[in-house]
Amino acid sequence: MSFVEYSEFIKEGDVVIIFLGHESMMPIKVEAGAQTQTRYGAIRHSSDLIGRRFGSKVTCSKGGWVYVLHPTPELWTVNLPHRTQILYSTDIANITLMLDLKPGSVVCESGTGSGSLSHAILRTIAPSGHLHTVEFHAQRAEKAAQEFRDHKVAHLVTVRNQDVCKEGFGVVGVADAVFLDIPSPWEAIVHAKKAFKRKGGRLCSFSPCIEQVQRTCETLLEQGFGEICTLEVLQRVHDVRSVTMPLVYLGPEDGGPESAKMTTDPAAEEARPVANPGYQSVTCRTATPPREMAGHTGYLTFATKPRG
Amino acid sequence: MADPLGVESDEEECRICEGEYVVLKRGEVYKSVQVEKRKKVIFEKQWIFMDNAVGQLYGSTFEVDSGGILNLRKPKQDEDSTDNKEAGLDNRHIVDDGKSQKLTRDDIESLKEQGLKGQEIIQQLIDNSTTFKDKTEFAQEKYIKKKKKKYESNVTVLKPSCRILAMMYHGREPGKICHLRYDTLAHMLTMGNIHAGSKIIVFETCAGLVLGSVMERMGGHGSVVQMYPGGGPVRAGMESFGFPSHFHETLHEFPLCKVNALLSGTLNLDEKDMDSQSNDSADKEKSGSSQVSSGGGEEGSSEPQSMEVSLDPAEAKKREEREKLREQKAQEKKAKLEEKRKRLAAAAALLEGRNADGLVIASRFSPCSALLCLLKFVAPSRPFVVYCQYREPLIECYTKLREQGGAISLRLTDSWLRHYQVLPNRTHPVLLMSGGGGYLLSGITVAAAASGAQQKSSEPAAKRIKLDEITSTADSSA
Known part of the structure; x- marks a missing residue:
């Protein structure tokens, strides 16, 4: 198992998603000899999980059954432990497309937060790309680095514990794309500019408040970015x-x-x-439609960094 | 990574080469073209020769002159030279009487013919407008922007990408891509977990845009099987991505009309039906052409016999050549058929393992039967995603999948997309927005249920989950 490569069978050390039915899931780390309690009873890792095929039905000790799923960035997004507010798949999908991400892309991201977007970026840029992610909160940075190791994507990512607004991304002239999800993105744009390859690339800034967007767009224009475009995207479930x-x-x-x-x-x-x-x-x-839905997540501002 | 050598090679990749697919951009309008010398391209009602773009860097902007020739523009040239100090406070004195512009249509046309650049024409329009100086600063800006769009003839040449092509198709020819909006396509690629190294089945009738997008996300690693309806796969949109040749080696195709045969194990890979059919038509062609040539021969034979004998060496040589050519053609056809059969066998082998890592459907066909059938080729615990322009066919898919089992986490969604104008003190949503970008059904495959009854009985139980139960189980796992 890895977040960037499918496997057929469950192995010790894998992260699997237990599907309990109707939007109810939980992630577990597979360890020989360990047990996990669910409302349908216990799952014994050695006998119930290791060696089983992903997607198969597992009967728990109380007789109820669950499905064990291969992790994907999208399943991780709805199952990960929240350390911060996170980005969801609708915004992630658009960020990925609008930043022109593909295998081989080099991406700079800040902040790492709970790593929801980071996993999706890593999936898309593997096997030859790289993610430089910057998080100013030391414990969050460490947790994220640990998750990347557990999910077998550590070789594709460098986690830095620093303040992007003051110290930048720690790399210069390497990025195809830059993503900002920080309280004052306008302060990081000069650093973002330096991070880009000479040929330029795409930038995205995610902000919940329109005032942040306003200042970000002004700074982007001052710094010579082009094709500045702000949009909002929501998903409706039927x-x-x-x-x-x-x-x-x-x-x-x-x-x-x-x-x-x-x-x-x-x-x-x-x-x-x-x-x-x-x-x-x-x-x-x-x-x-559902009685209530997410009516606002944040504004996505995209821009192109021209060559030079 | 940032070594000078890397930068050099990087630079080479950024130059426009002859034969490559590029995207032309003016404002929000895009067009995909192949760069060919001495070939006219129409863009925004204007003839353009791409010759001068060759060797220039991607992202360069060109001015199109009256002969359709591209002239490279220096960056930072697009600053407004029209700085007007005078501006009104509001529009109370502006009357719409149709007399504010003193230049007539003919005047403007003659200015164009004199070879004035867009910028110069706009300056003329401003100088000849009686109301421009009374307009507010904002209205002046808007006026210039509007006129720029009309009279400037800049073209930017871009390297194609999924984003650009999706926006291009959506803007120009939405009918060709079943009105699939770019944010919906983005969602398909994400929900489908499309990534390098996987094996993906694609069934689309979106001109090849979805296929190309999937291939871009796979970066030439893994394999894609395109399931096609009718005579052959449509790939124009995929070609527009301009992938390097090794990407094409990962692409396979399989006709939908042979899916049932493949599933039932009755697909005969040496079968002659496809071959004999095309052979028949080839034979007809051949006999047709031979008739024509024999007709010509008859005319010759109406001449005295001796003449024919005397012509013999040249005629014989010709005939021999013709024969050779025919044989060569037959050989080529045979090789082509052999190649086609090999490709079919390769695609069948990929599908037969029934271990594909994902399924993406986006077609104008009713999706239900195709979905149920093609899901059989997908391994358990893999995502699938179906796009449809309409909601009801996906409701049918949802219902059938629920009855049949083998898929969980089914979600029927659509997305809402709004653009914003962001300007100091004038930020608001853009007046027009897309009314809809189509619908998606996504889900995850699981090992087929032993019995349908068991599957059904689980449904109500699942709905009865209480919030505290979920949190308690989550806690116990931590």
């Missing part, structure tokens, strides 16, 4: 379900007395299943 709606009764169709209709066709009316006594109904398969 909950698939069958809905049943009663039909309103408008009286007999031919205008005759009500009793006349009852006598002409009583069988057809009785044959239909009725949700409400006295009313006919229709059932349709549809998709409904």
Whole structure:
């Protein structure tokens, strides 16, 4: 198992995602002899996990069963331990595309935070790219570095514990893309500029507040960045379900007395299943929006660093 | 990494070469073209010769002159020379009477014919506008921007990328890509966990854009099997990426009409049906052409016999050459068929393992039957993603997958995208936005359930999960 390469079977030391059903999951690190409790009972790593194929069904000690899944950056995003506010897959997808990331890209990122975006970047730039990630919080930087080792992607990433606004990314002239998710991105733009390759590249800044965007865009323009573009993207989930709606009764169709209709066709009316006594109904398969959804994550500002 | 040698080779990669695919950009308009010398390209109603772009750096901006010739523009030339100190405070004195511009259409046309540059024409327009100086600073800026768009003829030459091509197709020909918006494509690539070294099945009718995007994310590592409907795979959009040749070695294709045969194990790789069909048509062609040539021969034979004999050496030679050519053509055709069969066998071998690492569908066809069928080639615990312009077909897919099992974490989504104008004290959402970018169904494959009943019974249980239960189980794992 690695976050940048699929394997078929579970091995000791792997991180696997236990799927308990309907958006309920948990990550576990596989250790011989260890046990993990779930609401369906215990999972014994040695007998239930090691050597099993990813995607198979595992029966827990209380008889319930779960699926064991191969980790992906997207599963990690919804399962990782939060140390900070994190970026979710919708923003990550757009950041990845708009930064032109692909295998071999060299990327600078700050802050590392909980590593949600970092894992997605690493997946995309492997096997030949590199991520330089800067986090000013020492403990967070250390935790992230540990996760990268556990997830077997450490060879693709350098974690630096420093303040990007003061000390930059620790590299100069290497980056194809720079990503900023810090409180004052405008202070880091001169450093970002230095990090780029001579031929230039793409920059993205993520900010929840429009005032931050305003200052960032002004600085980007001053620093000679082009194609500055700010956007916001939200994901809507559609909950698939069958809905049943009663039909309103408008009286007999031919205008005759009500009793006349009852006598002409009583069988057809009785044959239909009725949700409400006295009313006919229709059932349709549809998709409904959730009662509440994320209405704002942050603004994404993209820009191109020209050559030179 | 930053050694001077690396920079040198880096530099070479950044030069535009003849034969390469590039993207032309003006404002928000893109066009993909192949760089060929002495060939006219139409961009924004203007003829352009790409000749002068060859050898220049990617990202360079050119001015197009009246002959369609590109002239390299020096950077930092695009600063506004039109600095106007005078500006109004508001628009209370501006009346729309259609008389504010003193230059007529013909005047402007003649200015153009005189060879005035865009910048100069705009200056003329400003000088001849009676209301420009009364406009507010902001309105003046807007006016110049609008006129610039109309009269400037700059073209920037870019290296193609998934982002640029997705925006280009969405802007120019959304019908060709089933109205797949770029943020939706981004989401497909992310939810599909497309990365180097994997084996991905792609079924798309988006002109090859989705295929190209998948290949870009794989960087020439791993393999892609393109499932195609009809006679052959469509790849124009993929070609526009301008991938190096080794990328093409990772690409395979398999006809959808043979999927059932492959699944049931009845696919005959030596079968002659495909071959005989094309042989038939080839034979017809051949007989047709031979008729024509024999017709010509008959005309000759109407001459006296002796003449024919006397012509013999030259005629015989010709005939021999013709025969040789025909044989060569037949040989080539045979080699081509052999090659095609080999490719089919290679694609079949990739699929037969039933261990693909992902499935991406984005087509104008009803997705359900294709999805259920193609999922059989995907290994367990791998993501799949289906795009459809409409929501209902994906509801059908969702329902069928729920009944059948073998897939979890099913989600039907779409995305909402809004752009912003960011200017000092004038920041707001852009007035127009895309109404919709299509729908996605994503999920993860799992080992097929032993019995469907068991699968179903698990559903209600899953919904009854209480929040405290989740947290308690999560705690116990830590």
